[in-house]
């Protein structure tokens with residue numbers, strides 16, 4: 102650890118306390134963010150070479166590593182939306198997660214939808230196993246990275262931490278994850294106090310909401326369904342309203358789905374000029390054909406998954422904008438499906454009248470005592486209608502408009518010209534080897550990004566099956582850039 106860091110006593114996580122001094126020429130790779138992407142990058146680095154001549158430092162502001170935002174929850178009612186057979190953290194060992202699941206319950210199969218809590222346990226156990234196999238090579242520090250400065254003496258970068266310590270690094274990986282949604286312009290968030298929750302993943306705040314008045318959820322996608330389940334688990338009486346522009350809600354997976362088949366670029370698309378309209382029509386026809394043949398429309402979506410980055414790359418910005426304006430809501434509810442039992446639970450809540458879904462847009466909102474008076478315009482209707490609710494929860498989707506993020510690290514990097522936002526504000530511009538591009542579009546040596554903001558260039562980049570591949574490739578790229586090393590002398594496969 103860097104001297105200054107040592108002096109100030111960086112707070113380490115339990116499994117990293119055994120760190121010893123690493124002698125000889127070592128390369129320090131600092132990974133900012135130890136959620137899914139950061140932790141898997143670390144895991145791949147450790148596995149590949151037994152960590153030889155590496156010091157991997159994970160910086161994480163949360164009190165846990167590996168779980169990140171998605172898998173930190175302890176609510177076993179919240180399930181993965183991908184079957185266990187396709188959730189391995191290791192691309193080269195597809196059964197890795199399923200083997201772990203079977204240590205929890207032998208009845209789990211590849212088509213089981215297990216809880217996100219179990220998946221978090223698995224990620225933590227896999228990283229801990231890799232750390233045990235490579236003693237002293239990984240340090241996990243609980244702190245917040247505030248700034249990244251280039252050109253520190255004898256290192257490519259210097260990371261400034263909230264504790265006052267700093268770390269010098271030969272390589273830096275940004276794995277910052279998701280950012281909370283922006284409050285809608287029509288909602289006076291500050292005036293609503295505790296009746297308005299902008300961070301939909303703050304379950305402590307959700308649990309404190311009053312039970313006697315309906316809760317209005319802005320959005321009707323996966324995050325909205327999570328919040329709905331949490332709110333209705335806490336109170337049997339509670340009523341919830343989901344309000345989104347189109348009022349579309351996620352479809353369900355079929356029971357016991359099989360992983361998507363890897364096939365070549367779909368012929369029914371290759372026949373057309375690349376474009377939103379042509380491709381959507383072709384996919385609809387394909388889905389209808391599947392169903393006529395006694396199959397399932399979901400296969401028509403699944404077979405696109407591996408090719409989505411190629412399709413996205415073939416569309417100019419104008420076409421991408423068209424997709425975002427007219428088609429994304431339809432795409433999302435078919436592509437990002439709920440676990441079958443979660444879908445059934447949602448349908449049951451609708452049947453019981455506990456949840457109502459409205460297509461429309463909030464126009465204004467005012468606080469009247471303990472109630473909120475919300476004016477909204479129903480879709481396709483000229484005049485407004487009103488709702489009386491006890492609280493509003495913003496589930497309108499993560500914000501990746503970097504200019505509107507209140508995060509010191511992102512603010513500083515933007516101000517210093519070290520980041521480049523994509524024109525559609527979907528995420529970050531990166532080079533072919535995950536290098537972070539600077540404001541002038543130049544790939545920056547020794548600074549990489551991995552995580553959901555890859556969506557800017559790839560579209561399909563936010564779920565575990567894609568991100569595990571990106572973290573593996575990034576680790577390979579980082580290792581290739583180091584001097585050749587002897588074969589590892591420690592076991593390389595973490596058998597969690």
Ligand SMILES: Cc1cc2nc3c(=O)[nH]c(=O)nc-3n(C[C@H](O)[C@H](O)[C@H](O)COP(=O)(O)OP(=O)(O)OC[C@H]3O[C@@H](n4cnc5c(N)ncnc54)[C@H](O)[C@@H]3O)c2cc1C
Pocket residue numbers: 133134135136137138139140160161162163168169170171172180181182183244245246247276277278279510551552553563564565566568
């Ligand atoms: C609620 C939810 C449920 C999901 N469910 C599924 C699913 O069922 N199946 C599936 O395939 N995918 C799912 N996903 C998608 C997926 O797994 C995530 O996109 C993935 O977890 C992204 O990992 P990440 O490391 O980029 O972000 P995260 O895992 O969120 O990690 C980012 C970490 O960086 C830390 N951090 C950020 N800035 C700093 C800083 N400056 N200093 C220190 N630490 C910092 C954060 O505290 C955080 O822990 C889900 C996503 C969400 C949000």
